[in-house]
Amino acid sequence: MRPFVYRRATDAQGAVATFEAAPHAMYLGGGTNLVDLMRLGVASPDLLVDVTGLPYDQVEETPGGGLRIGAAVRNSDLAADAAVRRSYPVLSQALLAGASGQLRNLATVGGNLLQRTRCPYFQDVSKPCNKRDPGSGCPAREGEHHNLAIFGHSASCVATHPSDMAVAMAALGAVVHVEGPGGPRRIGMPGLHRLPGDTPERDTVLEPGELIVAVELPALPYAARSRYRKVRERASFAFAVVAVAAALDVADGVVRDCRVALGGVAHVPWRAELLETTLRGAPATRESFVVAAEAEFAQARPLRDNAYKVPLARNVIVGVLEELL
């Protein structure tokens, strides 16, 4: 671990300004991911700007009928929020499926979105990894990848994004509010995270110094019936092998609208757009769900050891949609 300077910011402008003044600054949320990575030598900032003291610790209803979630809201508080549980149960369930109680008490919304991949090579500085050390190679491609991506990976990186929360937010079409050196901007999800391409070192579209201040959930009445289902290698406290966030709007036996996003399958929370398109207007039956899921997985490109994720994710999607009927 390298020595570093620690500062607490009290407002967004101050945080951005402090960040800009150091060559290798990083924002610090709950620290549950960043501090681990610093210990491992994967991250070595010279300045930490603690943003948990910023006034972004509320969940508020928006005039449009949605919710605005402060970036410093703790994962456990967000999961327990009455409005979230009522209007967006998928989000509450996703949060509760993640990590452990202790970790959720510390983890923030901003930090959760920006947590880094759990690819084993990324976390081990004695090995090459394009994401950590651009150009050094991607040993996961030929090595251990049974838990890595089946969609959207590239020759340079096959990692997955590990967050559960982000999968629910991608399904809900959340909008991320950002402050930064270039002023404020809004980024629609799933567009915050990016596919690896040949620059896997960049997880998201954020520019250096950009600070997440809030996440807005648009009104989506049918999301009151929504679900998160996570498959993992033990009953709790493990990252997703595959996860599905889904909401379904059915009228007269026909799917009017739907939202489906997948976790554990790509470098981003994977919004199943092909599936959604196929399903809209189709009869709300198991058969339609299977057809729509098959359409999505036609574009999957599993690696040597992770083809099992294709039938697994398909089964979970069909199961979750059936439960939502």
Next chain:
Amino acid sequence: MNRVEGVAKVTGQARYAYEYPVEGVCHAVAVQADIPRGEIIRVDAREALALPGVLAVLSCEGAPELADTSDYELALFQSRTVAYRGQIVAAVVAETLEIARQAQRLIKVTYRPGEFDVRLTGTHPGLYRPDKVNPAYPTDTGQGDVEAAMAAADSSVDVTYTTPALHNNPMEPHATLALWEDGDLTLYDSIQGVSTGRDSVAKVFGLPPEQVRVHAPHVGGGFGAKGSPRPNAILAAMCARAIRRPVKLAVTRQQMFSFTGYRTPTIQRVRLAADAGGLLTAVAHDVVEQTSRVTEFAEQTAIATRIMYGAPNRGTSHRLARLDVPTPSWMRAPGECPGMYALESAMDELAIECGLDPIELRIRNDPATAPESGKPFSSRNLVACLRAGAERFGWDGRDPRPGIRREGRWLVGTGVAASTYPVYRSPCRATARVGPDGRYTVAVAATDIGTGARTTLTLIAAAALGVPVERVTAEIGDSALPPAPVAGGSMGTGSWGSAVVLACRALRRALDEHAGAVPDTGIEAYGDTAEELAGQQDFARHAFGAQFAEVRVDTGTGEVRVSRLLGVFAAGRIINPKTARSQFIGGMTMGLGMALMEESVMDHEFGDYLNHDFAQYHVPTIADIRDIDAVWIEEDDAHLNPMGSKGIGEIGIVGTAAAIGNAVHHATGRRVRDLPIRIDRLVG
């Protein structure tokens, strides 16, 4: 009885090795090789040494000499060889842990890398036959003609099971605090045996054992990984000697995946043949496993097969491949645990072939005497365990057809397997003392690694003395006490307790001689079991058990949940039911981990165990353990020790994985022969 140190533990008063406050203590951190094989060309420590607060860097460059280098893993810096990735190649000592860790990354080691081989296969060209398997069993055994019996059998199975490398991962990582004073060395070490630990450390430093003292009053688990001093003990002592100040060293969780030991992966072929009546005509168990290039460690995987079931034609064998890997070591029930997984899974397969209930198959083949040696059993209650378990679990009327019980998205199945573990005992000494205040103290260099040993010894002493437990204190965890064997091989209580009983009996005699009056100086008496052990009759001494599992398998995802787990054990007299139950269910929980999730993944490109932390190496969580229970059968065995007890620390993990695997087959009709039974092995 509750643990005597329970309050101290939950209030944080109980000190573990790393926690002793010492004036002027410094911190050491190990630097590890990042190649699996080769020679060290140079260790450049200049940058590290320039960092304020860094006191020393130790490596093969000008290394402090060690008197004995016969144990490669302990002979730190004595050569330029790298024998496995993760081997300790240097260490930094600094005023603070933070500085030491910063300096750790500044040390530059250059290597001449060599070709390496870390891949164990059943057909590895380097497979060889070791002279013996641990601790001193014959490598191969055989009688009759297995091939002919297989050919002539009414039913048979010929199947290969594999188990991955597993890391012990006790809750408390290895840690040492080392202090030198006038040439004498004191260690506070997280270790399973203080007497044997002291002797090993003394040997490495060329000191008479009296000049070394090892304290381990509390140890946060070991499961075999702390059965002997690990490199941390030697390294802390070397660093302390180099800087002439006390030094602390805590092994990180990640480092525990490279230099504190693990269970070898195994490839096991089991052949079983039976006649029309379900009587075994052949039992053969052939094992392939790994050892390191530097030290031979031959896990005794097939030895349980030598005593489990009768059959006229039989054979067992062990073959090793020397790989560029860390030396495997003991992990809870070494040998029996992986071996019984294969044997007991194959027995399930045979039961299906024979059309017999798997309990019935085992009962029919329960031998009257130990099958290979012909020795009588001191007691053998496997059948009683199977019957009692069947009753309690509700086995009767089980429909053997696989894949037909559905509850919603779950397929449900049940499975059974047998457990066994040998009864070992080693010579031990103890003292018993009474003071004028009527308080008794028994002293023995035992260690309580979280098992409840201190409590059990208190109970044993109170019973032998005929006094209430409140008047007895057990002093343990210090090598200055009468020498004792390790807390390992499930022989701790049996060995230590025997010596304590002898000492207590001697004290009672002495008290009688004083007509009950205790002089101001107190009375002390002594016990030594060496003679009694040498005179033991020749019996086959083993504990047995039966494990039952009910599993649910999600048909869409392949997720397996163990909804019920029951163990029934016959392990002599149970001295303290409360801590005994914890030992059994703890072992079973670990067995569940082995069945479903534990797996150290060897990275073939880089040559190390890749998933080296708790976010990646999964052990069971509370949510994975639903309904778990362990009970026992009263067993009266006069051929064991004065307490009539068998060891209970390890048997709980033996058989669990087979019971679960058998239940998964019953639920789904799919026989997964490679552990762990992961999602990707069941889905689709």
